[in-house]
Amino acid sequence: MTAAADQLAAPRVRRDPPRPTSKDRYALSRTLKYAGLIFFLVVVLIPVYVLLVTSFKGTGDADPSRAWALPEVWTLDNWVTAWTALSPAILRSVAVVVPSAIIAAFLGSLNGFVLARWSFRGADLVFTLILFGMFIPYQAVMIPLNQLILDLGIPTGVPTLIMLHVVYGIPITTLIFRNYYMTVPHELIEAGRVDGAGMLRTYWSIVLPLSVPSFVVVLIWQFTSAWNDFLFAVFFSSSQNGPVTVALNNLANGALLQNYGVSMAGALFASLPTLLVYIVLGKYFVGGLMSGSVKG
Amino acid sequence: MLNTLRRLGPPLLLLAPSLILVGVFVYGLIAANFSTSFRDDHTAATATGQEPAAFVWFTNYLDLLASEDFQHSLMNLVLYTVVFLAGTMVMGFLWAWMLEKPVKGEGLFRSVYLFPMAVSFVASGVVWRWLLNSNQDEQASGLNRLFQMVGLDALQNNWWNNVTFGIIAIAIPAIWQLSGYVMALFLAGFRGIPNELREAARMDGASEWKLYRHVLFPQLSPVALSALIIIGHMSLKAFDLIMSISKPANYQTKVPAVDMFVFKSSFDYANAAAVGSILLIIVALVIVPYLIRTNREEKR
Numbered sequence: 001m002t003a004a005a006d007q008l009a010a011p012r013v014r015r016d017p018p019r020p021t022s023k024d025r026y027a028l029s030r031t032l033k034y035a036g037l038i039f040f041l042v043v044v045l046i047p048v049y050v051l052l053v054t055s056f057k058g059t060g061d062a063d064p065s066r067a068w069a070l071p072e073v074w075t076l077d078n079w080v081t082a083w084t085a086l087s088p089a090i091l092r093s094v095a096v097v098v099p100s101a102i103i104a105a106f107l108g109s110l111n112g113f114v115l116a117r118w119s120f121r122g123a124d125l126v127f128t129l130i131l132f133g134m135f136i137p138y139q140a141v142m143i144p145l146n147q148l149i150l151d152l153g154i155p156t157g158v159p160t161l162i163m164l165h166v167v168y169g170i171p172i173t174t175l176i177f178r179n180y181y182m183t184v185p186h187e188l189i190e191a192g193r194v195d196g197a198g199m200l201r202t203y204w205s206i207v208l209p210l211s212v213p214s215f216v217v218v219l220i221w222q223f224t225s226a227w228n229d230f231l232f233a234v235f236f237s238s239s240q241n242g243p244v245t246v247a248l249n250n251l252a253n254g255a256l257l258q259n260y261g262v263s264m265a266g267a268l269f270a271s272l273p274t275l276l277v278y279i280v281l282g283k284y285f286v287g288g289l290m291s292g293s294v295k296g
Numbered sequence: 297m298l299n300t301l302r303r304l305g306p307p308l309l310l311l312a313p314s315l316i317l318v319g320v321f322v323y324g325l326i327a328a329n330f331s332t333s334f335r336d337d338h339t340a341a342t343a344t345g346q347e348p349a350a351f352v353w354f355t356n357y358l359d360l361l362a363s364e365d366f367q368h369s370l371m372n373l374v375l376y377t378v379v380f381l382a383g384t385m386v387m388g389f390l391w392a393w394m395l396e397k398p399v400k401g402e403g404l405f406r407s408v409y410l411f412p413m414a415v416s417f418v419a420s421g422v423v424w425r426w427l428l429n430s431n432q433d434e435q436a437s438g439l440n441r442l443f444q445m446v447g448l449d450a451l452q453n454n455w456w457n458n459v460t461f462g463i464i465a466i467a468i469p470a471i472w473q474l475s476g477y478v479m480a481l482f483l484a485g486f487r488g489i490p491n492e493l494r495e496a497a498r499m500d501g502a503s504e505w506k507l508y509r510h511v512l513f514p515q516l517s518p519v520a521l522s523a524l525i526i527i528g529h530m531s532l533k534a535f536d537l538i539m540s541i542s543k544p545a546n547y548q549t550k551v552p553a554v555d556m557f558v559f560k561s562s563f564d565y566a567n568a569a570a571v572g573s574i575l576l577i578i579v580a581l582v583i584v585p586y587l588i589r590t591n592r593e594e595k596r
Contacts, residue, residue: 033394037405040391044408044472047423054426067437068445111314114307123307124594128587130314133322135583137533139556140576141321143569144328146560167321170314199306228416230536235560245418249540252422260426267419278414282407285414286480 078261089247100165101222108173116181134171157241383471388478410476421540462548485519
């Protein structure tokens with residue numbers, strides 16, 4: 001997985017430019033390529049511009065003719081309103097995401113180790129059956145899940161969501177760890193076996209210390225997908241006890257008069273944690289994305 | 297006997313918690329969902345067990361599939377999937393192709409193209425709801441206003457408010473969000489092709505087009521398949537963006553996942569379960585062959 005991330009970086013050895021039939025043609029195609037790259041850069045960033053500009057506008061700037069213009073008067077009002085409305089939900093999101101990411105990562109690591117390195121007959125089938133859980137549309141379990149949670153008496157909101165993100169996180173975390181442990185040299189683990197170390201000892205003293213990079217990838221992946229989850233949140237929580245995605249959706253759609261300034265400031269607050277993770281730990285973030293593609 | 301237990305015991309013990317959880321929460325609940333979908337369970341009274349719900353086999357499915365309302369949802373799902381897939385594959389490949397050879401500022405382009413992936417559909421939906429505002433001319437804001445500003449007035453349209461094609465407008469933010477992901481996949485694919493292959497082809501005097509056609513495309517096809525599967529199954533589950541940009545009750549942009557939510561909200565559990573099962577069957581038709589294939593390839 002990290003290998004996949006490394007592959008994304010430009011190779012050290014510079015390739016020769018494709019033999020230009022003439023220097024001019026090569027220069028032209030290079031200019032065109034940069035023009036294209038910059039054009040798409042601008043297009044991708046349009047929503048960011050809109051978000052920032054709108055969030056600093058006051059009500060006086062509401063005229064549609066000024067939709068794309070910079071604010072006439074810059075104001076922080078929207079930001080204050082959005083923060084007041086969303087901060088409790090942001091804390092609840094943290095309370096959901098942190099424990100569920102850690103538990104799911106740990107379970108995934110155990111499964112991955114067993115399935116990759118201590119395999120038994122039928123291990124592949126078990127792995128495929130677990131993996132299928134990653135692809136199912138959760139709509140297909142929602143109705144009985146609702147009943148099950150009622151029967152178990154788990155309170156909606158944070159506790160239910162922690163449980164759901166753990167359970168439905170198991171397939172992807174298992175996948176990432178299993179693919180990683182496949183690349184750990186056999187000899188390392190065999191050495192443990194010869195020494196008579198049991199499976200748990202081998203896992204604890206040999207495998208776990210090797211797994212740090214995978215843990216980073218898995219934790220980031222689980223953090224991001226649980227933070228951004230809306231489906232489970234909207235079925236199993238309300239804006240009073242739910243995470244930030246539900247609160248934001250209510251803020252943006254609930255008000256009688258739609259105030260885009262406030263909802264855009266709110267959208268940025270809701271996205272900041274995952275954006276920061278992406279900016280600071282981008283390499284591992286990409287690693288998680290790559291491993292989402294089954295082959296790892 | 298004791299030996300088998302010794303050999304199989306520890307692995308199964310470690311797997312047990314996950315196996316039980318996945319067994320109950322995935323397979324158990326899928327079975328229970330089918331059971332609900334076969335019942336005459338359409339009201340709050342039957343949903344809470346105050347009134348019995350009779351077993352009606354496939355009646356709910358047949359009624360759903362026959363209703364014009366649900367057919368519209370399925371049609372929307374098809375349109376959305378086609379546009380979303382085509383958009384992300386084309387953009388993702390184009391970006392990867394432009395960044396494949398060493399380019400100044402590559403890191404910046406790559407990071408910006410990929411960043412929308414880190415944002416939730418709900419948050420980006422807030423901005424896209426503004427961009428896809430259907431007002432035009434004097435009242436226009438969002439993209440319609442931008443079109444006017446650059447002299448492309450003719451491109452103004454009412455976006456997701458169009459009854460037949462409104463769903464395509466919802467695919468635009470989805471493409472914005474996931475093209476970077478497809479780019480990352482293709483880029484890894486490009487970088488995984490040994491340089492010698494290209495060199496050899498060039499030595500043989502292959503033109504740039506032939507190089508792509510006969511050397512690079514075949515090497516990239518497993519990556520393209522992965523991308524198709526991942527984007528395809530995401531698009532079948534489309535829900536968040538629609539909830540955030542239009543509204544669940546909006547006829548123009550509804551898809552099965554939205555119907556399911558609406559049925560559930562009105563305690564029509566049987567129809568909600570039936571829609572869930574229909575989605576599951578569609579996804580399984582795509583995913584199961586893929587999983588089997590991947591499994592076989594690994595064994596080789």
